[in-house]
Amino acid sequence: MMRILIEPVVRAALLEDLGRAGDITTEAVVPPEATVEALVAARQPGVLAGLDASLLAFELLDPTLRIERLCLDGAQISRGDAVAHLSGRAHGVLGAERTALNILSRMSGIATATRALADAIAGYKARIICTRKTTPGLRTLEKEAVRLGGGTNHRFGLDDAMLIKDNHIAMAGGVHAALERAKCHAGHLIKIEIEVDTLDQLAEALEVGVDAVLLDNMNPETLRRAVAMVDGRAVTEASGRITLETAAAVASTGVDLISCGWITHSAPILDLGLDIAG
Numbered sequence: 001m002m003r004i005l006i007e008p009v010v011r012a013a014l015l016e017d018l019g020r021a022g023d024i025t026t027e028a029v030v031p032p033e034a035t036v037e038a039l040v041a042a043r044q045p046g047v048l049a050g051l052d053a054s055l056l057a058f059e060l061l062d063p064t065l066r067i068e069r070l071c072l073d074g075a076q077i078s079r080g081d082a083v084a085h086l087s088g089r090a091h092g093v094l095g096a097e098r099t100a101l102n103i104l105s106r107m108s109g110i111a112t113a114t115r116a117l118a119d120a121i122a123g124y125k126a127r128i129i130c131t132r133k134t135t136p137g138l139r140t141l142e143k144e145a146v147r148l149g150g151g152t153n154h155r156f157g158l159d160d161a162m163l164i165k166d167n168h169i170a171m172a173g174g175v176h177a178a179l180e181r182a183k184c185h186a187g188h189l190i191k192i193e194i195e196v197d198t199l200d201q202l203a204e205a206l207e208v209g210v211d212a213v214l215l216d217n218m219n220p221e222t223l224r225r226a227v228a229m230v231d232g233r234a235v236t237e238a239s240g241r242i243t244l245e246t247a248a249a250v251a252s253t254g255v256d257l258i259s260c261g262w263i264t265h266s267a268p269i270l271d272l273g274l275d276i277a278g
Contacts, residue, residue: 005140006053007060012137013099014057023095034090036276040104041082043271047115048075048083049145050107055084057100062092074111074148083272090276097274106138107145108270113263114149117247124251126258129154129237133261142264154259162186163214164194175201179208193237202226206233215255216240223253 040054051073058065065088071077083104086093117128128151134142143153155161164178172178175194182192193212196202199222205213206229215226217240230236237257238250250258 001052001140001144003056006056009137009141010053010056010060010099010103013103014060014096017099018095023091026091026094030090030094032089032091035088036086036090036093037278038086038093038274038276039082040084040086040100040272040274042077042079043273045076045078046108046112046270047149048077048104048108049073049111049148050104050141051083053107053141054100054104057096057103058086058092061096062089064088065092073144076115086274093274093276101272101274103141104272105269106135107141107148108272109267110142110145110264111149112270113267114146114151116244117258117260117263118150120244120247121251121258124248126238126251126255127152128247128263129257129259130264131239131259131261132157133265135264146263149263151263152257162190162192164192165214166195166197166216169194169201175204176208179205179210183208193235195239199226199229202229206230210234212237214239214259220249220253223250223255227254 048071051069051071055067055069058067065086068085070085071083077083114128130143130146130151131154139156143156146153155163162182164182169175169178172181179194186192191211193214194205194210195214195216196205197216202213212235213230214237215223218226223238227236235257236255237259238255239259242250242258242260247258
């Protein structure tokens with residue numbers, strides 16, 4: 001990922017942690033001239049993500065640190081695998097440690113969760129996609145973590161596609177009216193997707209015409225009927241509390257996409273740590 005995209009995020013995280021006076025513990029306990037050798041290593045198996053952003057935290061705090069990447073983002077790592085080697089002044093390593101590990105552990109957790117879902121639906125045409133249910137300020141990193149885990153990104157924001165949801169439909173006065181209004185405002189490169197809860201709503205959307213349909217909280221049998229109704233006329237997306245245990249059943253209905261908010265808002269972290277040699 002381009003540095004210009006991630007540097008503001010990493011800087012903000014460092015500033016949050018350093019506060020008004022910096023790392024007062026290290027300043028008090030560790031001599032300013034002290035140097036260290038350190039390894040960042042996995043304490044759990046999973047998929048590595050966020051390494052570039054994580055190491056940038058060390059670089060920004062102390063540009064003199066020597067940083068060696070030992071793994072690439074997207075790699076499958078095992079417990080004990082070293083992913084980076086650091087050497088240089090201890091103050092820089094210790095001051096950036098928590099910010100770096102927060103980023104790395106969270107993004108690797110998202111990638112690992114996504115990989116598990118993608119593996120669960122292997123053999124079906126469906127793809128796992130994320131949502132806008134991301135941590136404020138971290139969307140760029142979290143969506144990259146989804147890609148590194150074998151998933152695909154949905155919208156990055158409100159401005160890159162139209163997604164007409166239940167509240168839009170209610171305010172517009174129905175599916176037909178909402179779609180007609182959207183089509184009047186959409187540029188020629190803007191895709192339009194609409195969320196439907198019932199097969200009757202789906203039929204109405206197909207009558208007007210739409211690029212994609214979000215089939216919300218439908219059971220597998222209803223999803224199967226919905227896919228048959230669409231018959232290739234729109235991209236089909238299943239959504240609504242889909243878990244690792246239910247993903248395969250959803251994929252078996254023939255949907256094109258399975259969206260999961262939890263992979264970005266609730267995925268457990270992957271435990272990685274920093275250990276100083278000696």
